[in-house]
Amino acid sequence: MDTNEEQRLLLLKESIQNEAIYFEHFKPLLTDKFLLHFIRGRKQRVDVAFETLKKYVHIRGDKYADLFQDLLPSAVKIKHDAVRMLRYPGPNGQAILVTRVSWWPSVYLPQYDDLGWDEIIPKLIHAVDGVLGWKDAETMGFELIIDLDGFNLKYLRRLLGIQPLIKLINIFFKAVPLRFGKVHMLNVPICFNIWLAMAKQVDFAGILRRFFMHDGKMGSLHSHLPQNILPTLFNGHLSLEDALDDEFAQHVLNNEDFYYTLQQCIKQKM
Template structure:
C-alpha cells in the first residue's frame, strides 16, 4: 500500500507542535492517558443512558484524542462535542450517506475547496474557497458542503492539524448575486453548527476577500448563528489583498489570491483522500433523544 506523504499525515508531532499542545491544550503523556480513560468511561455511561443515539466507537484512542485536543482536554466538554458530532451526523444524513471519493471527485477537481499542501507559519492547514467556481448546472451548494465535510474528515486524521487547526480563506472574486442567493439560511446554519459545535477541530480564522456589496445579505443571515468567539475570528479584507497577505503571508498563498505559490492543483488532495481511507460516521439511529 502506498504511504501517505508526511505533508498530509504526520507520523509524530514536531517539537514545536508538541510544545504548543502542552502550552495551549494542557497535553502531556500522563494527561492524555488519563483523559482517554475518563472519556471512554463517560461515553459508556452516556450510551447506556441514551441508547437511541449511536456514539462513535470509543475503542480507538487516536479518534478520542481528536475531541480531547479540540476541547483542551476538558473531558466533559469533549464528551459534549462527541454527542454533538454524532447528533449532527444523524440529523444531516444527506452530507454522509453514500458519499464516496468518486462521488465528490468532480467537485474537488473543480477546486471546491482548495487545500494547500504546505501549512502556514503556525502549522495550520489552509483551505481556500472560491464560491464563484460553483456551476449550478453541475452541482449545488449542498454538494459542495458534502465535499467539504468529507475533506475535513480526511484532514483531521493528521495530528499536527489537530493541534494547530485550520485557516479558511474565502475569495468572492467574480461572485454573482444569483450564486450568493444559493446559500440559504438552512445551509449557512448547517455550516455554522458544524464548525462551532460538531467537528473535532480548531478553526483559528476565517479571512474574507473581494466581497461584493451583496455579501452583506449572507452575513446578515449568518451572524445570529455565530458565537462571539467565532465572530472574533472572522476578518473582512475587502479588496485589500495586501491585508490578506500581511495576515497569512504572501509566500504561503497560491497565485489565485495573489500569493507566491503556483496555481492550485487538486490532484494531490484527491490522491491523499484516496490513500487516507476516510472514516465516515456511524449509521443513523432509529431516533435521537439529544
C-alpha cells in the same frame, strides 16, 4: 501518544461507558485514533472533549442523519476538488484550507443548475473531516481562505436562507473537534453584503468576528498569512502548484471507509 494522553483517553472512555446507551450505535467509530482527535482538538480537556463528542454523535446520528448517512466521497454530486489545503502552515502552525468560486462547478452548466447548500455542505464536511489527523492540524487548528472572485447574484440566490446557516453553525462550529480560526474573505462583491446581513441574524457565538475582509491588493491578508506560503493569485510568492498540498485531496478520498462505517452506524440507529 504519551502517558498523559493515555490517561485522558481512559477517562474519556470511562465517560462514554457511563452513558453507553447514548453511544451504543456508534461503537465502531470510537477507536482510540478517533477519540484522540477530540482530546487533542479540545486542548486535552476531557470534559470538553466528551461534550463535543456527544454533539458530534447527535448532529450526525439524529439532527442531520439524512445528510450524513449518504456522505461517501465517491457518491457526492460535486466531484470537483473545490476545497484544497496549502502546502505550508500559517505562522502559528495552523493548517490553511482554500476555496475559490472558480473551483466549484458553474451554476451556468445545466447539470448544476440547482447547485446549493445541499451540494456544497458535503464537500465542506469532507474537507474539514480531512483536517482531522492531518499533520499537526488537530492540535494547531485551521483557517480558511475564501476567494469570491466570480460570485454574483445567481450564486447568491442559491445560498440565501436562515436554515442552511444554522446547519453550518451546528455542524462546523459546535460539533467538530477542531480549532476553527480566522476566515479570510477575498474579492468580496457588493452583493455578498446581503448574505452577511442575513448571517448576522444567526451569529450565535460571535462567529462573524472571525471573518476578515481583504481588499484586492491583499496587503491586509499578508498581515495574517505570510506571502512565502501563498500563491501568486493572492499576491504570494509561490506558484499555485507549489502552494497547494497535492496529497490532501487523496487523503480526503481515503476517508471512504470512515463514511461507510458512519453510514452503517446511522442506519442501525434509525
